[in-house]
Amino acid sequence: MGELKSGQGMNQEITLKRYGDTRWSSHYGTLISIITMFSSIIDVLEIIANDASNSEQRFEANSTLKFMQTFDFVFTLYLMKNILGFANELSQALQRKDQDIVNSMKLVSICKLGLQRMRKHGWNSLLIQVSSFCEKHFISVPVMETMFLTPGRSRRRAQEITNMHHYRIDLFCAILDMQLQELNSRFNESSVEFSELNGIGDLAQKMVETNKHKVFSLVYLLVTLALLLPVATATVERVFSAMNYVKNRLRSRMGDEWLNDNLVVYIEKDVFDCIDNEIILQHFQHMKSHRGILD
Structure with a gap:
C-alpha cells in the first residue's frame, strides 16, 4: 500500500506483538x-464484523472497530x-544479565526527568500528534474549548468541564502523575543514592x-563473595607458585604435613622475618624436654 518503506532487513517484525505483564x-x-x-487492523476488523461465522465474533469486532475509531482511543494510544x-x-x-547498577540508577533519573518535562511541556506536541493521526484516518477531533460530554449521558447531565480540562488534566496530567509516583515508590531516594557509588x-x-x-x-552475601573471589584466587595462585620452590625434584617425597608447614613459612616469610630467632628457639625448647639446651 506504500505506507511502509521496503528493503533488505526492514519490516521483518511488523506484526501485532503479544505483550507481557512483566515486560514494559x-x-x-x-x-x-x-x-x-x-x-x-481496521480493514481486518471490518471483514470480521461483516463476514464472521457467528454473531459473537461479529459483535466483538464491531465494538472494537467503533472504539478504535474514536479520539479517546487515539489520545490514549x-x-x-x-x-x-x-x-x-x-x-x-x-x-x-550483566546488570550495571550505576547505569540503571542514571536511567531511572533520566526517565523521571523525561516524564516531568513531558508533563510540563509535552501537551501541545501530543495534541498535534493525535490530531494529525485522526485527520489521516478520518476520525473526528473534538473542539477543546467546548464542554465535555460523558459518553452515554445526555447533554443536560454532562459534567461542567471542557474537553481541554478532561483530556489535559483528568487524563494527561493524572496518568503522568501516576507514572512518576510509581517510579518514585519503586526507586526512592534511599535506592537512588546508590547511583553515586564507584564500585x-x-x-x-x-x-x-x-x-x-x-x-x-x-x-550482601553475593556482594561480599564477589569481593573475596579475586583475593582467594590470587592466594591460591601464590600457593601453587610457592609449591614449585618448596617441593622440588629433590624433595619429591615430602609429606603433606611437612609440605604445609614449609609452605606457610615460605608464603608468609614477610611475617616470619620479623620474628627473632631467640623466640623461636625458646618456643621449640618448651614444646618438650630435650637433652641439651638450644643456643
Missing part, C-alpha cells in the same frame, strides 16, 4: 505496531506510547551504612 518494552512494541498497522518510550531504555537495562566495594560499604545488608542479606 513489550507494551511499547505493541503500541508501536498498532500505530504502524492501524489501517490494516499516543499518550501511553510516549510514556513507555521514556521507560523503554530503562526496561531494557533492567533486563540485562562493588562502595556498594558493600553503603549497604552496611544504611543497614540494607540485613534486609537484603542474600544480596
